[in-house]
Amino acid sequence: MRRTAARLLTGAAFTAATAAGLAAPVQAAAASGGGSGLDVYPSTAVPGGRVSVNTAACGDPGAAAGDATAVGAGPFTLAPSSHDGQAIGQFQVPPSAQPGTYEIVAQCAADGRRVAGDLVVVLSSAREQVYPRGSVKTGVGGALGPDPVQTAAGVTALAVAAAGGTWLLHRRARGDGI
DSSP states (O other): OHHHHHHHHHHHHHHHHHHHHHHHHHHHHHHTTTTOOOEEESSEEOTTOEEEEEESTTTTTOOEEEEETTTTOEEEEEEEOSSTTOEEEEEEOOTTOOSEEEEEEEEETTTOOEEEEEEEEOSSOTTSOOOOOSOOOOSOOOTTOSOHHHHHHHHHHHHHHHHHHHHHHHHHHHTOOO
């Protein structure tokens, strides 16, 4: 009976702690500006690539001043759009940008609220098509394979096997005792 009560109290305490832990980030986000930050798309870019940013944190007018100087792109403008009070802007990652994570910020024109998002710069895009090079190492070889000595050895082995099979079939047909 005591074990059951102890397990119930432990389970209830664990549930309460988990609920409080999950509710804290939601409350903090609501207190810091309605839970919306700066969305960066794509969140991973290559040097020379174009990046779009948008936010709903600036309210209905939706205008904001963006700052991408951390990555070396400088200031840019976020203009109101037709998407529910969203402000949208674009900038180009400089070709000289080094790999790393950079904070992109925007400051709302109406109330001065500051929102931020992260941009990760990588040297090669995961979306790039990679084409295979060289021959496939299957062990079969071929007439135009990379090693003519191996090709000749394979042809010789096939010829010997064919000759031996023909000789055995010929002896069997004559009845020489195979």
